[in-house]
Amino acid sequence: MTLDELRKIRERAAAALEQRARQAQEPEWKIVVSMGTSGILYGAREILKKIMEEVQNLGLNVIVTQSGSFGLDDIEPMCAIYHGNEKVVYGNLKPDMIRELLETHIVRGQILASHRVVVPGDVGNTPTTA
Amino acid sequence: MYELALFMLDLVQNALTAGATYIKIWLDEDFTRNRLTLTIADNGCGMAPHTLTRALDPFMTTKTSRRKSIGLGLPFFRQLVESCGGGFKIKSRPGCGTVITGWYPLDNVDQPPLGDWNETLRALIQANPHVRFYCAHRRNQRCVTFDTLPVRRALGPHADALWQSADMTTWFREQLSAS
Numbered sequence: 292m293t294l295d296e297l298r299k300i301r302e303r304a305a306a307a308l309e310q311r312a313r314q315a316q317e318p319e320w321k322i323v324v325s326m327g328t329s330g331i332l333y334g335a336r337e338i339l340k341k342i343m344e345e346v347q348n349l350g351l352n353v354i355v356t357q358s359g360s361f362g363l364d365d366i367e368p369m370c371a372i373y374h375g376n377e378k379v380v381y382g383n384l385k386p387d388m389i390r391e392l393l394e395t396h397i398v399r400g401q402i403l404a405s406h407r408v409v410v411p412g413d414v415g416n417t418p419t420t421a
Numbered sequence: 422m423y424e425l426a427l428f429m430l431d432l433v434q435n436a437l438t439a440g441a442t443y444i445k446i447w448l449d450e451d452f453t454r455n456r457l458t459l460t461i462a463d464n465g466c467g468m469a470p471h472t473l474t475r476a477l478d479p480f481m482t483t484k485t486s487r488r489k490s491i492g493l494g495l496p497f498f499r500q501l502v503e504s505c506g507g508g509f510k511i512k513s514r515p516g517c518g519t520v521i522t523g524w525y526p527l528d529n530v531d532q533p534p535l536g537d538w539n540e541t542l543r544a545l546i547q548a549n550p551h552v553r554f555y556c557a558h559r560r561n562q563r564c565v566t567f568d569t570l571p572v573r574r575a576l577g578p579h580a581d582a583l584w585q586s587a588d589m590t591t592w593f594r595e596q597l598s599a600s
Binding site for chain 2: 293294296297298300301303304308324326327328331332336339340343344346347354355356357358359
C-alpha cells in the first residue's frame with residue numbers, strides 16, 4: 292500500500308494549508324452539482340469532474356460536491372455556487388464552459404448571465420450586488 | 422443510460438440522499454460463471470416495505486421524487502438487468518440501510534459497457550469527503566479493493582483540506598486504476 296505517499300502529500304501541502312487557515316474568516320465557496328438521474332443522463336458526471344479539475348487548475352479554495360436532483364430536469368446539467376449564504380444556480384452547463392464560469396463567478400465575482408437560472412420562489416437566488 | 426458506471430453513480434446518489442456515511446460498491450465480473458453482479462450497500466435511512474414498493478414503481482415515484490428523494494434510478498437499473506436476462510434484488514430496513522444487487526449474464530448482447538468505472542468512483546470519493554467508500558472490483562480470480570478510511574487516517578487532521586487537491590486526484594487515480 293502506498294499510504295506513505297499520502298504522508299508526503301500531507302507534508303508538501305503544509306504551506307497551502309496555512310494559507311487556507313488564514314482565509315478561514317472569509318465566507319466559504321461551495322459548488323454543488325445536481326446528480327439526479329436526469330442530470331447524469333445529460334452529463335453531470337463530466338461536469339463534476341471538470342469543475343474539480345478547473346478548481347485545481349485555478350488554485351481556488353472551493354469545495355465541490357454533489358446532491359440529488361434540483362428538480363429542473365429540462366435544463367440539466369446544473370450546479371449551484373454558494374458563497375456563504377449566497378446562492379446562484381447555473382443550468383445547461385457544458386464541460387468547455389466551466390473554466391469561464393469559475394473565472395467569471397469566483398475569480399471576478401460576477402454572474403455569468405447566459406447560464407444563470409432564477410428559480411421562482413427561491414430566495415437564495417436573489418442576486419447580491421454587494 | 423449507456424454505461425454501467427452511470428447506473429452505479431445514480432444508485433450511489435440515492436444512498437447519499439438517504440444520508441449514508443458508509444457505502445460499499447462491489448462489482449464482480451465472473452467470466453467462469455458468466456455473470457456480472459453489482460451490489461451497492463449503504464447505511465442510510467433505509468425504506469419501509471411500503472416505500473420500497475413505491476420506489477420500484479416508476480409511475481408512483483416520479484411525482485413524489487423530490488419529496489421522497491427517490492427517482493427513476495432504481496426502476497432504470499431493474500429494467501436494465503432484467504432486459505439483459507438477469508435479476509434484481511433489494512433489501513431495505515428503516516434505520517439500517519439498503520442493499521441493492523443486480524446481475525446479468527456476461528455473454529449478453531444487450532449489456533451496457535462498464536464505462537469509465539474508476540473515474541466515476543474517483544469523482545464520487547472526492548466529491549463526498551465525509552462518506553466512507555469501500556469499493557471492490559473482482560474480475561475472474563483477481564480482486565482489487567479500495568477503502569477510503571485508511572486514506573482519511575493517513576491524512577490526519579488535514580484530510581478535509583487535502584481531499585480535493587490535485588495531488589489527491591493523482592493519488593486516487595493511481596490507486597483505483599491498479600485494478
